[in-house]
Amino acid sequence: MSSSPRAEPTRVGWRAPRSWSLRTRLLVTQVVLLAAVCAGIGVATEFALQRFLMNQLDEQVVEAARRSAVIFDFGPPPGMGPPMMRQPALPRPPGSAPRVIIRDADGVGPAFLNAPGQEIRTVGAVVSQGSVLDAGVITADGSRAEISSAAAEQLAELPADMRARTVDIDGLGRYRVVSSPAHHPGETIVTGLPTADVDDTLLWVFVIFCVVGAVALVAAAAAGIVTVRRQLEPLARVSAAAQQVADLELDRGEVRLPTPIVKVDPAAAHTEIGQLSGALNRMLDRIAGALSARQASETRVRQFVADASHELRTPLAAIRGYTELAQRKQGELPDDVAHAMNRVESETARMTHLVEDLLLLARLDTGRPLQQGSVDLTRLVVDAVSDAHIAGPHHTWELDLPDEPVTVAGDEARLHQVLANLLANARTHTPPGTTVTTSLAVGDRADVVLTVLDDGPGIPAWLQPDVFERFARGDSSRSRRGGSTGLGLAIADAVVRAHGGTIEVHSVPGRTEFIVRLPGDRPRTAEQTQSRAKPLR
Structure with missing residues (x-):
């Protein structure tokens, strides 16, 4: 009989998913799938909403571009908007004919920026043969302001194909702009609207989806815990029943x-x-x-x-x-x-x-039932080792006893037989010169621990689980010889169990240890019977 392996200390930290319980894996799988579905719905909704809002913005930009082109060429309708004036376009491309543009009397930038229907933050520019003739933007308070030269160059590079494009304009941000040809050959009208409203809407929708998704995941996890626990309750009963049988x-x-x-x-x-x-x-x-x-x-x-x-x-x-x-x-x-x-x-x-x-x-x-009485194990060990010393004079017999006598309740004759069998086993299956140490101690739980230790060749690992079986046989170093019947350890195991104790063996080459644990009895006062670790020669 061998002792159970010592349990390894629990490691705190991340564990592989294959080591998780079935409940944990089901719950994690449910939450992950729900999170993936929410993420997919959120991405699809963001993409669809972005396309929808951008199409609306593109329609507005195209409509503003058409309106700006008409106002640029023909001026605003009578009675609408401030009075306009024509003035030469500056700068004028080299070699070109004199060109005038329509402007209002006190404004900055093209006149169509001040026309009715134009939204705030609308940017506009007049481009002629790759050069900006005039450009400006409607500010948040409705006035007009100039744009930077870098922004003007960005607008001048756009092709006049009436297609809406996203441009990150210098100093203004992201815009959807349209470049449309003007009535005068070689000139184009660039009109743009900011994408800030679209971006803000998409951001708010994303935040709402995150909040709603987080709440949904928490609610799903709570509901999943209850559902999985209820659904796996029959499996838990099966596991408990199997564990009951296993015990x-x-x-x-x-x-x-x-x-x-x-x-x-x-x-x-x-x-x-x-x-x-x-x-x-x-x-x-x-x-x-x-x-x-x-x-x-x-x-x-x-x-x-x-x-x-x-x-x-x-x-x-x-x-x-x-x-x-x-x-x-x-x-x-x-x-x-x-x-x-x-x-x-x-x-x-x-x-x-x-x-x-x-x-x-x-x-x-x-x-x-065995006979019951108070047995002085200290005296019993001394007597048994003395007998073993006579039977095996070529071995070294040592004692390791406590200072005070140790007593247990049991059958003295049978306990003496247990110790005699253990000592005979050590004598029979070890070569001459082997040291056999018999020790006696009181354990932490007030039980008595009796140990027989030898430094012989050891018991083969394959034999140790069956060493207490009847007629158990080993190899040549532990074979049946010297009058051994093969029942000594089986009798020791049976007697110890009848006393409510346990017996186990630990053996490696050079160290074989039989450990007997018996329920303790009240120690009785007596003089010291044996000195500690005194060899019997």
């Missing part, structure tokens, strides 16, 4: 599995959860049947072993009596017959020991 000790003894382990609603039997629950119930039915058959077989085998061992005691006692009788007349027997009788006696003793071990295991299997 049962299925490797020994009689196992009673609850059937059915999961209740299935007939109306939901066709669903995925219903099918999973039904499959789990059927699987557990088959497992329960197999475990019952295994338990019945084990019971029959153990009963047979117990009956056979009990029946073998009588003939073995008779054989042993007759061999002892023959040994009394050993001098009258031939040498070969005397040797044979010696062998019969030794093998009878060995077989008797095996039968007694089998009977003890049979009693423990049936749950017969």
Whole structure:
């Protein structure tokens, strides 16, 4: 039996999505899909709204361009707008005929900027053969102002094709401008309207979409948590039932599995959860049947072993009596017959020991109570190690005991057998010169910890999970020899469990450690019985 691996410390930080729970993945998937849908709707709406508003703005720009061209060529209708005057265009392109443009008496820029119907921030320019004759812009208060020379050059470069274009005019910002040909050959009229209103509208719509989308995502996440939890509740019950079965000790003894382990609603039997629950119930039915058959077989085998061992005691006692009788007349027997009788006696003793071990295991299997009393483990350890020192003089035996005696409640004879078996195991399966240290201590939970440690070759890793099984065999370094029956560790495990304790082994080459933990008893006052870490030579 090996101890469980120590749990690694939890790492705080980002974890891979494959390590998330199903609830988390479903919720995240739902929120991500909703966010993608909202983003798609928002982008499509922004794009459609931008096209719609820009088309409206283009219509306004084209209409303003036509109106500006008519007013530039013919002046405003009678009675509308301020009085106009004609004056030479400055500057005049070299080699061109004298040209006059219509301007109002006190304005800046082309006269059509002051005509009725022109919106504020409208920019206008008169271009002749790539040169700006006159340009200006309507300010926010309705007056007109000049534009920079860089802005005038930007307007002069536009082709006169009546197509609306977006231009980032120097000092004015983004505009949709249209360049239309004038009545006079070689001249064009450039008219533009700002895109600020369109940009502001798109920005506000974007902000509204973000706010509404965020609220929708929060509401969807909250609703998703409730929905996913309710929808996965049957799966949680299946998981809890499977965990309940997993926590049962299925490797020994009689196992009673609850059937059915999961209740299935007939109306939901066709669903995925219903099918999973039904499959789990059927699987557990088959497992329960197999475990019952295994338990019945084990019971029959153990009963047979117990009956056979009990029946073998009588003939073995008779054989042993007759061999002892023959040994009394050993001098009258031939040498070969005397040797044979010696062998019969030794093998009878060995077989008797095996039968007694089998009977003890049979009693423990049936749950017969052990004798209860206060056992001084300190004295018991000293006696057992002293016996081991006599049986294995070529090993180094050491003790590591506390200053005060340690007592437990239990069967002294059986606990002595546990320790004797552990020490015999160390003596039998390690080479001469091995150091075996037996230590005794009181644990943090007031339990008693008994440890047998040796620096021998160790137990193979593949054998360690089965080392406490009956008749477990290892390789040549841990093989059956020296009278070993293969039941010593199995008896130790059974006796320790009968006392409510645990036994485990940790082994690597050069270090094998058997650890026995027993419920503690009240320590009784006594003189120091053994010095700490004193070797027995």
